[in-house]
Amino acid sequence: MWKWLHPYANPEVSYHFTGKLIPWLSALTVLFLAIGIVWALAFAPADYQQGDSFRIFYLHVPAASLSMGLYFAMAVAAFTSMVWQFKLADASAAALAPVGAVFTAIALITGAAWGKPMWGTWWIWDARLTSELLLLFLYLGVIALHNAFEDKNLAGKAAGILTLVGVINLPIIKYSVEWWNTLHQGSTVSKLGKPSMSIEMLWPFLFCFLGFALLAGVIVCIRFRSEILNRNSIRPWVRNLVSAQLKTLESK
Amino acid sequence: MPISNLSYRAVFLLVLKRDLTIALRHKDDIVNPLLFFVIVVTLFPLGIGPEAQTLSRIAPGIIWVAALLATLLSLDRLFKSDHNDGSLEQMLLSPLPVFILVIAKIFAHWLITGLPLILIAPLLAVLLHLNEQSYGALMLTLLLGTPVLSLLGAIGVALTVGLKKDGVLLSLLVLPLYIPVLIFATSAIDTAALGLPYSGQLAIIAALFFGSLTLAPFAVGAALKVSTN
Amino acid sequence: MQFDSFQAFLNMGGYGFYVWLSFGVSTVLLLTLLFSSLKNHKQVIKNIALRQQREDKLRQVRKNRQNAQTTIENEVSK
Numbered sequence: 001m002w003k004w005l006h007p008y009a010n011p012e013v014s015y016h017f018t019g020k021l022i023p024w025l026s027a028l029t030v031l032f033l034a035i036g037i038v039w040a041l042a043f044a045p046a047d048y049q050q051g052d053s054f055r056i057f058y059l060h061v062p063a064a065s066l067s068m069g070l071y072f073a074m075a076v077a078a079f080t081s082m083v084w085q086f087k088l089a090d091a092s093a094a095a096l097a098p099v100g101a102v103f104t105a106i107a108l109i110t111g112a113a114w115g116k117p118m119w120g121t122w123w124i125w126d127a128r129l130t131s132e133l134l135l136l137f138l139y140l141g142v143i144a145l146h147n148a149f150e151d152k153n154l155a156g157k158a159a160g161i162l163t164l165v166g167v168i169n170l171p172i173i174k175y176s177v178e179w180w181n182t183l184h185q186g187s188t189v190s191k192l193g194k195p196s197m198s199i200e201m202l203w204p205f206l207f208c209f210l211g212f213a214l215l216a217g218v219i220v221c222i223r224f225r226s227e228i229l230n231r232n233s234i235r236p237w238v239r240n241l242v243s244a245q246l247k248t249l250e251s252k
Numbered sequence: 253m254p255i256s257n258l259s260y261r262a263v264f265l266l267v268l269k270r271d272l273t274i275a276l277r278h279k280d281d282i283v284n285p286l287l288f289f290v291i292v293v294t295l296f297p298l299g300i301g302p303e304a305q306t307l308s309r310i311a312p313g314i315i316w317v318a319a320l321l322a323t324l325l326s327l328d329r330l331f332k333s334d335h336n337d338g339s340l341e342q343m344l345l346s347p348l349p350v351f352i353l354v355i356a357k358i359f360a361h362w363l364i365t366g367l368p369l370i371l372i373a374p375l376l377a378v379l380l381h382l383n384e385q386s387y388g389a390l391m392l393t394l395l396l397g398t399p400v401l402s403l404l405g406a407i408g409v410a411l412t413v414g415l416k417k418d419g420v421l422l423s424l425l426v427l428p429l430y431i432p433v434l435i436f437a438t439s440a441i442d443t444a445a446l447g448l449p450y451s452g453q454l455a456i457i458a459a460l461f462f463g464s465l466t467l468a469p470f471a472v473g474a475a476l477k478v479s480t481n
Numbered sequence: 482m483q484f485d486s487f488q489a490f491l492n493m494g495g496y497g498f499y500v501w502l503s504f505g506v507s508t509v510l511l512l513t514l515l516f517s518s519l520k521n522h523k524q525v526i527k528n529i530a531l532r533q534q535r536e537d538k539l540r541q542v543r544k545n546r547q548n549a550q551t552t553i554e555n556e557v558s559k
Contacts, residue, residue, distance in 0.1 A: 041504070042482055042490065052483075052494035056503045063507070102514045110503040112378075117499050122378050125302030133294065140287055147280055215511065219518050226522040233529045242529045 011088055011228045012237045018221040025221065029214040036207030044204045056114040057201075062209040064107035066216055067135060068170050070100035074142070075167040078160030090156025091231060093163065094146055095223035099216050101139035108132060127176035131169055138166040152231050263348050264356045271360035274333075281329050286368045289322035293376045304381040311380035312390065312441035318376075319369050319394065320401065320430050324423055326365040327405040330357060331413045331476070340413075341480050350473035358406050358469070366398030389444035389454075393437035396457045403464040404429040410475035433460060 008014050040058035047054035074096040081089035111129065112122045123129065142159050149155035197205070232238050258266075275281050296314045297307055334340040343353050373394055374387060382390065408426035415421065440453035484490040493500040 037504075042484065045483060046494060051496060053496035053499055055493065055500055059503055059507050098518075099514065102510050106507045106510055109506050113499045113503045113506075117496050121304075121381070123381075125297045130298065137287070137291055137294075140283075144280060144284060144287065215515075219515055222515075222518045222522055226518070226525045229522075229525050229529065233532070238529065239533055242526055242533065245526055246530050 009086060009088055011091075011232050012235075014088060015225055015228045018225055022218060022221050025214055025218045029211060029218055032207050032211035032214060034211075036204055036209075036211045039204035040208055045198075045200050050118060053114060053117050056110050058205055058208045060107060060110040060114060061205065062212040063103045063110060064132065065209065066212055067100055067104035067107050067132070068173060069213075070096050070103060070216060070220075071135060071139070071163075071167070072170060074100060075163050078163040081156060081160055082164075087153070087156075087231075088228070090153070090160065091227035092220070092224055093156065093160060094152075094227050095220050097139055097143050097146065097159075098223065099219050101136065101143065103212075103216065104132065104136040104139055108136065128173060131173040131176055134169055135173065138162075138169060142166075258348070260349075260352050263352050267343075267353050267356035268360050271357055272363065275329075275360065275364045281326070282364050282368065285322045285326040285365055286372060288325055289318050289369055290372065290376065292318040292321060293379065297380065308381040308383050308445075311377060311382040312386065312438045312445075314380060315373055315376055315382075315390065316393075316397075316434055316437050316441075319373070319398065320427070320434060322369060323365055323398070323401045323405060324426060326361070327402075327409045327422065327426070330361050330406055330409045332409075335413045335480065340476065344476060344480060350476070351469035354406065354469040354472045354476075355465075358402050358472075361406070362399050362402040366394075366402055369398060370394045383445040385447055386441045386445045389441045389450050392454055393440050393457060396454065396461050397433045397437050400433050400457070400460050400464050401430060403461075403468040404433075406472045407468055407475060410472045410479060412479070413476070414479035433457060436460075 008017065036058065040055055044055065044058070046052045074093050077089040077093040077096065080086045081093065108129075111132075115124070116122050142162050145162055146155045146159040149158060229238055229241075293314055296310070300306060300310070331340055334343070344350060370391065373390060377387060377390055405426050408422050408429070411425060412422050436453045436456050440450040440457070443450040443453065491497055491501070
């Protein structure tokens with residue numbers, strides 16, 4: 001069933017595939033983000049309880065979802081690399097980590113900026129905020145561990161183990177608002193089919209969410225390609241590519 | 253240009269630039285102690301409980317103790333790698349006064365370790381619900397105190413750089429030296445929380461700073477000569 | 482349009498500071514990430530090119546030395 005994926009295990013094929021993907025993803029990103037952000041800032045209605053501060057929602061929730069989704073993707077990559085000895089997965093895990101860390105930071109910062117006017121405090125040590133902070137530490141730890149090794153193969157293995165150990169944090173974050181009585185509000189979108197959010201807020205949210213997801217995709221693709229080049233620098237296809245790139249740079 | 257013709261300022265800048273370049277190539281040395289600082293501070297609310305009252309009462313102590321421990325962890329890189337590849341001995345053998353080299357290295361260490369700590373501390377203070385009036389005191393005590401930590405810590409590292417198993421020994425040597433800074437800094441921050449002037453405590457920390465700035469390099473030089481003989 | 486004037490838009494019903502802080506920090510972080518990733522990519526390519534140049538140079542030096550060696554041997558054996 002997965003035979004069609006097999007060619008992409010070749011670094012060169014994946015490099016060129018993602019290279020072709022980036023322009024399309026970038027165009028879609030700009031489209032969705034432009035529509036989503038403008039809609040969220042200027043056209044979406046203010047919440048009747050929270051007023052215009054609710055507009056932070058359109059940043060905060062996509063960022064938080066992506067922070068968890070990207071970690072999950074990283075864990076899948078680590079698992080693939082370990083079980084099927086799929087070296088390319090190490091490169092994608094290394095590419096995902098910084099992007100996930102940035103989205104986690106955005107989620108925490110926008111959450112704090114939203115919490116100050118709403119709850120009266122920038123921070124509170126409840127289950128969801130603490131586990132999201134923990135997620136940030138896990139990301140940073142994975143990045144630090146990866147950078148500590150000279151040999152990128154070993155680095156990938158070590159970072160992969162750490163990623164898989166940390167994946168238990170994800171269900172804790174997701175369900176923390178249900179398991180513990182916390183200050184953070186419950187989920188409004190995840191109930192598929194009947195979200196408890198009005199339709200006028202749902203549309204800009206979806207645009208923002210997709211826009212940020214596509215942006216994450218673009219950046220991950222860029223970093224993925226850099227990782228492939230770095231790990232395969234002795235291969236002839238890389239050498240040819242590099243000299244071709246240099247020639248085009250010099251001819252400019 | 254013969255080495256002995258370099259002015260003190262040129263030597264200082266040369267060594268400073270070298271250490272900063274090395275540190276920037278090994279970003280781990282900058283990021284890891286900083287992350288340690290953040291994580292240690294995070295542990296306290298999780299262990300003690302999230303009540304804002306309790307946390308704000310002990311916040312100054314937590315931040316300062318975490319800063320001490322993070323600085324302690326980062327001290328190792330001050331002389332270790334230079335000692336391992338022999339460049340430390342070369343620096344000591346040169347006709348240039350040792351205290352210039354030492355001050356340059358310690359300044360580089362402070363820029364890499366102390367300065368990021370100072371910049372991140374306000375964020376951590378928010379996490380610990382530090383009293384609003386204490387932020388100024390927190391920043392000032394860290395600004396004056398972290399150089400003292402680097403200077404005094406350098407003495408400890410210089411004494412132990414030649415030893416094989418010096419990890420815990422370094423802490424035993426250096427932490428007692430850090431205790432005065434800790435006491436006066438937390439006292440200043442607590443006093444500020446009450447709305448009272450804290451310039452007295454700041455003055456003492458400043459005195460510690462200038463005292464260690466003038467005397468520590470000589471102690472470090474002597475210790476290095478002992479360690480590398 | 483939910484706002485009557487640009488002033489009202491900036492003010493965000495009193496929450497202006499928090500809303501614009503959020504959007505501002507997010508923009509800065511994401512743009513920094515994007516540009517840093519692009520710069521890193523160019524740096525990787527440059528590093529590989531440098532290494533290749535260095536290896537080519539070494540190979541050239543080695544070849545020259547070998548040629549010099551063989552010409553000397555030829556002269557001697559004549």
